[in-house]
Amino acid sequence: MKALIELSDKTITIDRNEFLKVKGSIDTNLYYVESGSLRLFVLDEYEEQTIRFGYKDNLFVSLDSFLTGKPSELYIQAIKRTVLKVVTKAQVNKFLESENNRNFWIKVLEELVVQQMEREIDILTNSPKERYERVLKRSPQLFQEIPHKHIANYLRMSAETLSRLKKS
Numbered sequence: 001m002k003a004l005i006e007l008s009d010k011t012i013t014i015d016r017n018e019f020l021k022v023k024g025s026i027d028t029n030l031y032y033v034e035s036g037s038l039r040l041f042v043l044d045e046y047e048e049q050t051i052r053f054g055y056k057d058n059l060f061v062s063l064d065s066f067l068t069g070k071p072s073e074l075y076i077q078a079i080k081r082t083v084l085k086v087v088t089k090a091q092v093n094k095f096l097e098s099e100n101n102r103n104f105w106i107k108v109l110e111e112l113v114v115q116q117m118e119r120e121i122d123i124l125t126n127s128p129k130e131r132y133e134r135v136l137k138r139s140p141q142l143f144q145e146i147p148h149k150h151i152a153n154y155l156r157m158s159a160e161t162l163s164r165l166k167k168s
Contacts, residue, residue, distance in 0.1 A: 001059065003104070005032045007095055008085035020076040020084075021062055027076070028069055028089040031060045036082025037145050041075050041153075050154040051119065053079075055145040060084075063112060079150060128157045132165045 011034070014020055021027045023043065031038075037055040040062065041048045051074070054060035065072035066089065095101050118138060125131050132155060135142065142151065152162040 001032075001108070003101070004030070004059075004087060004092070004095065004108070005085055007091040008032065008087045010086040011083060012086055013081065013083050014078045016078055016080050018078050020078065021065075021072070022075055023073050024071050025065075026069060026071050027062045027065045029061070030066065030087040030089075030092060032085040032087070033058045033060055034083040034085060037079040038082055039077055039079055039146075039150055039154075041077070042073055043075060048075075048153065049156075050150055052115075053142060053146050053150070053154070055141070059108070061112075079146060123156060128155065128161050129165055129168075131155045131157070132162065 014036075020031075020038065031054070033054045033056055035056055037053060038060055039050050040052040040054075040060070041050045043049075052060075060076070062072050062074050062076060064070075064074065069089075092105075096105055118134075122131050122134055125134065135151075135155060148162055148166075149159050152159040155162065157165075
């Protein structure tokens with residue numbers, strides 16, 4: 001991952017609650033979180049649904065827009081003040097000219113797909129307790145980095161239910 005991050009020649013800081021990307025926009029950058037935290041979510045007419053979080057040492061991307069160059073339904077918002085290294089798609093494409101780098105990139109994409117599949121399983125798991133335990137086992141750091149109201153939304157439960165589960 002270090003080689004990919006080293007491509008970055010730009011660092012940006014976004015303040016708490018500031019949007020990095022909004023629905024309908026195109027974002028073909030890859031981000032490396034140096035500090036802070038972000039959430040990726042969709043918004044329907046009724047509520048937000050958090051899909052993913054990013055915090056220190058994570059790669060973060062609006063993958064649909066990055067891969068297609070088309071507008072996305074996704075929002076990316078800072079949960080707290082966040083410092084990001086920016087890697088452009090052009091920089092990634094140049095990086096991919098080397099076969100070793102392409103193999104590395106395939107592993108990065110495979111990891112993202114597996115994470116998304118785990119997320120889908122979490123959503124489809126009926127029991128809030130099981131959803132909580134799966135995420136706790138997979139990402140214990142999440143509970144140190146992200147406010148509980150956002151984790152509860154991610155787990156599709158109320159903040160009160162999450163609080164009860166944490167206590168039990």
